[in-house]
Amino acid sequence: MNNDDKRRIIGLTGGIGTGKTTVSNYLASVYNLPILDADVYARDAVKVGSTILNLIAERYGLDILLPDGTLDRGRLGNVVFNNFEERRWLEQQIHPFVRDRIVEAIDNFNLHPTVVLVVPLLFEAEMTDLCTEVWVVSCSQQQQIQRLIQRDRLTFEQAQLRINSQMPIDQKCAKADVVLDNSSTLEFLLQQVDAAIKSFEC
Template sequence: MTLRVGLTGGIGSGKSTVSALLRERGAVVIDYDQLARDVVEPGEPALTAIAERFGASVLHPDGTLNRPALGAIVFTDPDARRDLEAITHPAIRDRAAQLEREAGEDGIVVHDNPLLVEMGAAEHCDVVLVVDVPEQIQIDRLVRDRGMSEDDARARIAAQASREQRAAAADHVIDNSGTKNELVHTVGGLWDELVRSSAS
């Protein structure tokens, strides 16, 4: 039996590190950040719909998506963000379902999705893992590691589900405010539990 695991966490929480650790242990990981890029490639219906909704300014001259231009619109306008999500989320869900089918009948499939809660996808998972850190740690990491201004970091965090909303959907909350070794130990214990669940 396939065990469907939802993995989420706020930007800067370390979700990608947890995803990599699970992949190393044998999970099939469906990376929603990658799916979000795939569905807006030139020729994809979602990119056509985005250009129709937001105008030619969100496209580069070669027809690819101008992410900074689109981001500048949707991260400051909740209505625009909802319109974008109405275009991209169904396309992402369809692609994820296809990849899960291709993964086969057995094993542990991790849906690595920063918007698991926002997309209403948590309810379709057997187990939900939430990577969590205090907001100030998120801000510090985004400023230090991604070169964002503090205001940009706060805007990105505010555009996502709150820590409380994610925790409410969680079966396990992974505290990633400690060291990498602590995280590795925590994920190893969780993996053992997931393996037992998938075998039962």
């Protein structure tokens, strides 16, 4: 990646369930910004026939796969969110793949003055060097848990484990150029997004 042209590359991150997708959808629909989603690339990393999926199956056994050969994400989640060493091993397989795909995509969008990288583990995966600014979407942990239970049908304990697996949201906020508070209304959140776009315009 070469950012000598001083393009604006926004790294959008936050805790699980804080509202990153809401913000990225708004940036795409209202400002027509290209969205590079790390979760999409992470799914590509474990598609059927991929080297990484084969490594996962070798490590955890064929029970980690569904009958059609795809990854059983629920089963894998139960493993890695309960075991730091296993989660670290998995991230070591996936993060380099995701980073390479993001770098390639940034270069492919070289005619766009502003690009948004949506990376839930932006800090944890040490990808902040790819960005010119970092935005963190924040809300209370109680709101995160409620959203995860409702959205992903997790138990309270499962939601808590997923939140605890990430860097605490206050630490992310302390490292951010922009903090978007999603603890109130949607209108309030989007007003903050508008202000951030305008205040950081080159």
